[in-house]
Amino acid sequence: MSRKTERLVNLTIALLATKRYITKSEIFRTVDGYEGTDDSKERMFERDKDDLRNLGIEIEVGTFDPLFEDESGYRIKPENYQFQLGEVNAREITLLSLAAEAWRGASMGPSALSALNKLHAIGIESDTELLLDLAPAIIAQDANLTIAISAITSKTVLSFAYLNEDLQPQSRVLEPYAVTSRYGHWYVFGNDLDRKATRLFRLDRISGEFKLQGRSGTYEIPSDLDVNNAFAKSAELSTAILFLRDGRGLNLRSRGLQSASTNAPIGWQEFSVQYRDRERFVEEILWYGNDVIVSGPTDLRAEILSHLKAGVATYG
Amino acid sequence: MAKTQSTPVEKAARLLDLVPFISTHQGIALSELAEEFNLSENELLSDLNTLWMCGLPGYTPLELIDLEFESGYVSIRNAEVLQRVRLLTKQELVIILLGLDILRSSLDSERTDLQDAISGLTRKIKEIIGNIATASPIVDSTHRAIITQAIGSRMDLIVKYHSAIRDTVTERVITPLELSLDHGFEILNAYCQSAEGFRTFRLDNMRSVELAGSSVSVPEQGEITDYQWQLLIKSRFRTSSERFRSIYKARESTEGEQVSVNSFSQDWLLRNAMSTLASVEVQTPLSARTLIAQKCQQSLELYESWSFPK
Numbered sequence: 371m372s373r374k375t376e377r378l379v380n381l382t383i384a385l386l387a388t389k390r391y392i393t394k395s396e397i398f399r400t401v402d403g404y405e406g407t408d409d410s411k412e413r414m415f416e417r418d419k420d421d422l423r424n425l426g427i428e429i430e431v432g433t434f435d436p437l438f439e440d441e442s443g444y445r446i447k448p449e450n451y452q453f454q455l456g457e458v459n460a461r462e463i464t465l466l467s468l469a470a471e472a473w474r475g476a477s478m479g480p481s482a483l484s485a486l487n488k489l490h491a492i493g494i495e496s497d498t499e500l501l502l503d504l505a506p507a508i509i510a511q512d513a514n515l516t517i518a519i520s521a522i523t524s525k526t527v528l529s530f531a532y533l534n535e536d537l538q539p540q541s542r543v544l545e546p547y548a549v550t551s552r553y554g555h556w557y558v559f560g561n562d563l564d565r566k567a568t569r570l571f572r573l574d575r576i577s578g579e580f581k582l583q584g585r586s587g588t589y590e591i592p593s594d595l596d597v598n599n600a601f602a603k604s605a606e607l608s609t610a611i612l613f614l615r616d617g618r619g620l621n622l623r624s625r626g627l628q629s630a631s632t633n634a635p636i637g638w639q640e641f642s643v644q645y646r647d648r649e650r651f652v653e654e655i656l657w658y659g660n661d662v663i664v665s666g667p668t669d670l671r672a673e674i675l676s677h678l679k680a681g682v683a684t685y686g
Numbered sequence: 687m688a689k690t691q692s693t694p695v696e697k698a699a700r701l702l703d704l705v706p707f708i709s710t711h712q713g714i715a716l717s718e719l720a721e722e723f724n725l726s727e728n729e730l731l732s733d734l735n736t737l738w739m740c741g742l743p744g745y746t747p748l749e750l751i752d753l754e755f756e757s758g759y760v761s762i763r764n765a766e767v768l769q770r771v772r773l774l775t776k777q778e779l780v781i782i783l784l785g786l787d788i789l790r791s792s793l794d795s796e797r798t799d800l801q802d803a804i805s806g807l808t809r810k811i812k813e814i815i816g817n818i819a820t821a822s823p824i825v826d827s828t829h830r831a832i833i834t835q836a837i838g839s840r841m842d843l844i845v846k847y848h849s850a851i852r853d854t855v856t857e858r859v860i861t862p863l864e865l866s867l868d869h870g871f872e873i874l875n876a877y878c879q880s881a882e883g884f885r886t887f888r889l890d891n892m893r894s895v896e897l898a899g900s901s902v903s904v905p906e907q908g909e910i911t912d913y914q915w916q917l918l919i920k921s922r923f924r925t926s927s928e929r930f931r932s933i934y935k936a937r938e939s940t941e942g943e944q945v946s947v948n949s950f951s952q953d954w955l956l957r958n959a960m961s962t963l964a965s966v967e968v969q970t971p972l973s974a975r976t977l978i979a980q981k982c983q984q985s986l987e988l989y990e991s992w993s994f995p996k
Contacts, residue, residue, distance in 0.1 A: 374694035374695075374698075375695075375701065375736055376739050379698050379701050379736075379737070379740040380740050380741070382698075383768060386768070387742055387767045402739075402743070425698070426772070426774075426775035426776070427772075450773070451770060451772065451773060452771060452772065452773060453770070453773055453774065454774065455807070455810055455811070462806075462807060465786065465789065465804055466782055466786075469782045469783075469788070469789055470778075470781060471785075472788055473785065478781045481775070481777045481781050482781055483723075484703060485774060485778040485781065485782060487703045487723060488703060488771050488772055488778075490707060490722065491703060491709075491710055491771045492710070492771050493711070503831055504789065504831055505827055505828075505834055506792060506823075506827040506830075507788075507825075507872070508784060508785065508823075509867065509870060509871075511870070519777055519781070522818050522819075523777055523815065524776075533934070533935075533936055534924070535923065535924050535925065536940060537923045537924055537927075537934055537936055537937045538936065538937070548819055549784075549818070550820045550821065550822075551820075551821040553824065554824045554870060554871055554890065575924065577935065591818060593816065595816065595817050595818070598820070617854070620854070621850070633995055635992065649925075652964075653929075653961040653962065656960045656961045656963060657957045657958070657960060657961045658853065659957070660984040660985040661853065663985070663988055663989065666995065668994075674985075674989075675986070675989055677963045677964050678986045678989070679982075680963060681960075681963045681979065682979060682982045682983060684963075684967060685968075685975045
């Protein structure tokens with residue numbers, strides 16, 4: 371069981387220590403742990419290379435003499451192995467550690483722990499005074515977030531079932547570009563291969579688990595990616611004129627703009643509020659009951675009225 | 687402390703990280719090292735015993751990593767090759783990037799020194815992995831820090847709270863009891879001294895949080911009255927379920943769906959029922975149906991008695 375572990379560590383040491391490329395036969399002869407037939411050594415070595423790559427350790431392939439088709443050799447360049455954020459000071463170490471600690475108890479726990487181990491191994495003490503008044507925490511219990519992040523970093527296509535408004539599962543195939551948290555929910559953004567357009571998916575609306583599909587590195591993530599745009603361009607903005615009762619409709623007040631007009635009755639104020647999703651906006655207005663009244667446009671007022679009349683008919 | 691057993695690859699990764707850590711913390715106690723790596727002491731000993739068998743080809747004492755830990759304190763020699771701190775994997779960079787986003791938005795805007803340091807780090811990381819992760823936190827990290835401190839030192843808090851159900855902002859003195867999660871939202875269970883009752887507060891609805899005096903005693907928590915409503919969802923199944931925080935799953939039929947929902951707040955249920963007038967019918971209790979009818983009637987009267995600009 372620990373033979374495999376030993377072999378991976380010994381291979382890393384051998385490839386990291388060498389200044390020149392070393393050949394596969396040299397590796398099999400000198401690195402501890404390669405045993406059995408030539409075929410089984412080959413298979414072992416191929417698996418080991420993949421395992422190290424998954425740990426972020428890149429093995430470089432090269433030849434001794436570029437002029438000849440020589441047997442190729444392997445090495446790990448120290449600059450590709452070591453901590454890549456360069457020189458960091460105590461303040462930066464503190465901020466990086468706090469950022470990783472925010473995941474305590476969340477779905478990315480193991481990655482957060484290994485990141486912290488590395489940051490602490492640098493050997494610079496954190497600036498503890500900085501920590502006192504901050505307790506960042508990331509809320510993410512969804513195992514699909516971990517899969518999404520690993521799919522994005524390895525550029526692997528995801529397939530999954532997404533529940534639509536009728537809760538019917540729809541199968542989707544996505545080249546994932548980014549993850550983002552908004553309004554307390556996690557989203558994955560990417561290129562929907564069937565619909566041939568970029569789309570945004572809320573993780574808690576996915577039925578079951580993400581599945582990785584095919585090989586890694588099969589697509590490119592656009593370099594000018596801006597996830598914030600994905601939220602903004604989902605629908606056109608419309609404007610409604612609302613009457614809000616004194617001190618009520620707090621969320622609408624903070625989002626809207628108070629009008630200068632005197633149309634509103636005494637004890638009420640007129641606000642203009644913008645919205646994108648009509649159905650959601652109607653539901654939001656109804657939430658406030660008789661504290662929020664639609665003045666215009668007429669069709670929006672008519673829609674609210676018809677819901678209220680239907681309500682009286684159903685419940686009255 | 688006990689966790690699922692790590693795979694050989696995970697263990698190898700940990701060994702590669704143990705070397706630089708021990709190198710910069712020579713003489714660290716076994717217990718402390720185990721805690722840093724979230725291992726039991728036995729798991730750590732097994733790691734160290736494996737590491738002891740590793741080294742440069744040749745594998746004589748000259749090439750092997752030299753570890754000393756029998757004294758209960760760990761030191762390492764002859765491990766120069768692995769002494770460098772390993773690079774952060776892309777996954778680790780993503781989680782740090784998201785963590786930095788959260789940190790940035792909870793910093794006092796006057797701390798430009800920290801803002802700048804975070805921007806610098808974020809830029810470095812994005813150069814490596816691209817702009818593939820962002821986070822906009824809904825909870826202010828300083829609020830969480832004060833609440834944690836208050837729970838730890840048994841202090842009361844003065845909280846300015848925006849209740850979405852009551853549609854008001856009020857200032858209350860509360861005795862914080864515990865932080866937890868409700869449907870993915872962070873909540874604080876507390877005894878509200880102002881209302882003389884146990885209340886649940888969503889952290890993202892707190893406008894300000896300050897420490898007050900030491901906590902006085904909190905009465906025993908009695909039975910919590912819970913309202914249970916029976917609903918028939920007729921359309922907009924996903925939105926309606928999300929509103930009532932009813933757990934949903936994929937469904938075959940397109941027929942209506944009967945669900946039962948609970949809340950300690952009748953007002954919250956009532957407001958949700960108003961929101962979903964077009965897609966949900968509340969079936970029981972009958973008293974709930976009467977309340978909804980009254981609500982609709984009250985709004986209709988306003989619409990009918992006012993004149994609106996054309």
